[in-house]
Amino acid sequence: xxxxxxxxxxxxxxxxxxxxxxxxxxxxxxxxxxxxxxxxxxxxxxxxxxxxxxxxxxxxxxxxxxxxxxxxxxxxxxxxxxxxxxxxxxxxxxxxxxxxxxxxxxxxxxxxxxxxxxxxxxxxxxxxxxxxxx
Amino acid sequence: xxxxxxxxxxxxxxxxxxxxxxxxxxxxxxxxxxxxxxxxxxxxxxxxxxxxxxxxxxxxxxxxxxxxxxxxxxxxxxxxxxxxxxxxxxxxxxxxxxxxxxxxxxxxxxxxxxxxxxxxxxxxxxxxxxxxxxxxxxxxxxxxxxxxxxxxxxxxxxxxxxxxxxxxxxxxxxxxxxxxxxxxxxxxxxxxxxxxxxxxxxxxxxxxxxxxxxxxxxxxxxxxxxxxxxxxxxxxxxxxxxxxxxxxxxxxxxxxxx
Numbered sequence: 001x002x003x004x005x006x007x008x009x010x011x012x013x014x015x016x017x018x019x020x021x022x023x024x025x026x027x028x029x030x031x032x033x034x035x036x037x038x039x040x041x042x043x044x045x046x047x048x049x050x051x052x053x054x055x056x057x058x059x060x061x062x063x064x065x066x067x068x069x070x071x072x073x074x075x076x077x078x079x080x081x082x083x084x085x086x087x088x089x090x091x092x093x094x095x096x097x098x099x100x101x102x103x104x105x106x107x108x109x110x111x112x113x114x115x116x117x118x119x120x121x122x123x124x125x126x127x128x129x130x131x132x133x134x
Numbered sequence: 135x136x137x138x139x140x141x142x143x144x145x146x147x148x149x150x151x152x153x154x155x156x157x158x159x160x161x162x163x164x165x166x167x168x169x170x171x172x173x174x175x176x177x178x179x180x181x182x183x184x185x186x187x188x189x190x191x192x193x194x195x196x197x198x199x200x201x202x203x204x205x206x207x208x209x210x211x212x213x214x215x216x217x218x219x220x221x222x223x224x225x226x227x228x229x230x231x232x233x234x235x236x237x238x239x240x241x242x243x244x245x246x247x248x249x250x251x252x253x254x255x256x257x258x259x260x261x262x263x264x265x266x267x268x269x270x271x272x273x274x275x276x277x278x279x280x281x282x283x284x285x286x287x288x289x290x291x292x293x294x295x296x297x298x299x300x301x302x303x304x305x306x307x308x309x310x311x312x313x314x315x316x317x318x319x320x321x322x323x324x325x326x327x328x329x330x331x332x333x334x335x336x337x338x339x340x341x342x343x344x345x346x347x348x349x350x351x352x353x354x355x356x357x358x359x360x361x362x363x364x365x366x367x368x369x370x371x372x373x374x375x376x377x378x379x380x381x382x383x384x385x386x387x388x389x390x391x392x
Binding site for chain 1: 167169188189195196199200202203225230233234237238239240241243244245247248249251252254255256258259262263265266
């Protein structure tokens with residue numbers, strides 16, 4: 001997968017992380033999002049049975065966008081770990097939010113619904129996996 | 135120009151569903167978005183004949199956004215069932231589709247990425263959920279089935295023709311479709327001078343009609359209910375779809391949009 005050109009204009013700066021670094025910590029606060037420039041990350045959720053991987057993201061994928069769209073009102077829903085060395089671009093929150101706010105209230109409601117649905121589904125997936133594993 | 139826009143934008147309409155009604159059925163085509171005004175709705179994914187609950191939504195929340203983001207090229211990815219009596223506001227997607235096409239590309243990209251992750255996650259939940267139900271089924275007795283499938287019915291008055299499925303295609307009897315839902319139709323027929331066998335419970339009929347939007351559809355449906363019609367010599371047949379082509383499903387789905 002490649003990085004969509006449009007996203008380049010929104011990268012405020014780039015960061016490099018060594019293998020296994022926790023780039024985003026589940027439960028923490030923050031409203032910025034990342035795009036993967038090089039490498040791979042694992043999205044993991046903390047469960048009573050330990051860490052569960054719910055997704056693997058690659059070059060061009062975006063993460064942290066859920067907290068961004070809800071303007072940091074919702075805490076980080078999962079942790080994201082570098083899987084091997086990874087280079088990410090930090091998106092310019094102010095500019096993305098400005099674009100977001102240019103949308104109609106109905107469209108914003110739709111996007112927030114998408115965030116909520118994704119959060120619920122990810123929670124449920126983690127829950128199911130831990131029940132099956134147990 | 136303004137008048138034209140007004141013409142293509144129907145006013146926001148409201149619909150009422152009774153407890154147990156399906157508002158959206160997984161696998162159907164449709165692009166309407168519903169905002170819950172009153173009541174509770176459960177989103178369920180059907181997999182292997184089992185229903186797995188994905189979420190319960192209340193007033194202020196929307197349902198049906200998935201097909202909208204997907205431009206409905208994919209059928210509905212989950213069902214939505216009224217948990218209580220429910221009132222929804224129906225958003226016609228025309229204006230929103232245009233806004234979506236023109237919105238800042240970065241937002242569109244983020245939305246697309248979230249959508250594909252959500253679809254992937256939901257598919258996994260469906261699979262794992264069904265697996266879990268299977269293993270649990272041995273441990274505890276089956277729970278009673280959720281309330282029957284009832285659907286929003288659109289009242290119509292449509293000329294149609296029908297024939298028993300084993301009759302030659304030339305055989306055609308005129309009928310009138312009085313309501314259409316995503317599960318079947320209500321059809322009024324003339325019973326005088328027709329073989330009574332043809333209108334028996336369980337009979338399969340081939341039905342063809344032209345929807346008010348000029349789309350031709352045909353399907354096979356089974357007689358599941360028979361009542362006397364409003365006029366003497368008339369029967370009202372409750373019919374459930376048995377065989378509906380993908381194409382006919384789409385046409386019906388779009389026609390069913392409130």
